[in-house]
Amino acid sequence: MTCQPDVNKYYALALDPIHVGTGGMRLGRVDMSIVREPGTNVPKIPGTSLSGAARTYAAMQEEGKFPHCAGQGQADTGRGYQGHCGRPDCPICVTFGFSKGDQGSFQGLAQFSDARLVFFPVHSLAGPVWVTCPDALKDLEIPGAEPEDHQVRVASGVKASGRLNLGWLMLDVASNDFALQDQVPNVPQDILKHAVLVSNKMFGHIVNDNLEVRTSVSIDPATGAAAERALFTYEALPRASVLYFEVVVSDPQFYKIGDKAPLQNNGGKQKVIKTVEKGLTLFESLGVGGMNTRGMGRLRVLNLSAGGAE
Numbered sequence: 001m002t003c004q005p006d007v008n009k010y011y012a013l014a015l016d017p018i019h020v021g022t023g024g025m026r027l028g029r030v031d032m033s034i035v036r037e038p039g040t041n042v043p044k045i046p047g048t049s050l051s052g053a054a055r056t057y058a059a060m061q062e063e064g065k066f067p068h069c070a071g072q073g074q075a076d077t078g079r080g081y082q083g084h085c086g087r088p089d090c091p092i093c094v095t096f097g098f099s100k101g102d103q104g105s106f107q108g109l110a111q112f113s114d115a116r117l118v119f120f121p122v123h124s125l126a127g128p129v130w131v132t133c134p135d136a137l138k139d140l141e142i143p144g145a146e147p148e149d150h151q152v153r154v155a156s157g158v159k160a161s162g163r164l165n166l167g168w169l170m171l172d173v174a175s176n177d178f179a180l181q182d183q184v185p186n187v188p189q190d191i192l193k194h195a196v197l198v199s200n201k202m203f204g205h206i207v208n209d210n211l212e213v214r215t216s217v218s219i220d221p222a223t224g225a226a227a228e229r230a231l232f233t234y235e236a237l238p239r240a241s242v243l244y245f246e247v248v249v250s251d252p253q254f255y256k257i258g259d260k261a262p263l264q265n266n267g268g269k270q271k272v273i274k275t276v277e278k279g280l281t282l283f284e285s286l287g288v289g290g291m292n293t294r295g296m297g298r299l300r301v302l303n304l305s306a307g308g309a310e
């Protein structure tokens with residue numbers, strides 16, 4: 001018996017454009033920008049957004065847990081909200097943590113990493129291709145020689161020789177032997193056959209130059225017409241982007257809530273994994289991030305039960 005936590009690895013495919021906003025408005029040319037990695041500027045989905053959505057969706061599927069165990073923790077008598085139950089047998093509070101002010105708090109046994117971009121779809125004259133780079137593949141423990149900034153390595157399905165355009169950018173095809181098929185079994189073969197490898201530096205540029213940027217309009221609910229000065233611009237990761245994240249799950253038997261080991265008679269570690277995956281299942285229909293009502297945010301997790309649940 002060991003207290004080594006499980007690291008469960010998940011791949012996710014964007015079924016819609018994904019907008020996870022920074023909360024900042026009016027930054028440069030875009031009103032509503034998305035969260036980025038510091039340093040590389042590559043967009044990501046913060047782990048807090050993933051675990052927040054997973055918590056809500058898991059609570060919706062657990063008898064008697066929604067909305068109180070789904071939300072923010074502190075009770076609000078004005079709104080009739082009881083807050084987190086904080087019980088050692090509650091799969092939601094044990095998995096995602098709880099905070100009850102002076103009555104204590106608990107970190108939660110499932111810790112979500114940020115979801116990082118691995119394959120980013122771009123139009124080329126050879127059809128759609130999915131761009132990646134050595135830094136993105138390092139997370140998946142896939143080694144790869146970095147091409148020069150002006151070069152690209154392409155997979156066998158990309159019909160290009162000499163040069164390949166990625167959006168407006170033209171790069172030299174250094175080789176067509178970029179093969180990932182056996183190394184990322186959970187990602188659709190069609191994406192892997194059309195994968196292209198660029199340098200770490202170019203990856204950030206290509207992604208940021210090819211994000212979805214759309215202009216939309218706010219509707220005034222009172223009149224049903226466009227609100228005054230209501231035009232706004234937002235950016236999003238495009239549909240068919242592939243992201244990767246990890247969920248680290250600790251074994252409840254090594255913890256105590258009050259004087260009890262959590263989930264002792266309610267499934268233990270398998271229950272934690274199952275609760276996480278119940279939440280992740282609904283990403284596909286209910287989405288993550290903002291503007292879900294505008295058809296954004298649906299994300300299919302490609303390898304549920306990676307954690308070996310049931």
Ligand SMILES: [Zn+2]
Pocket residue numbers: 065069084085086087090091092093094
């Ligand atoms: Zn609870």
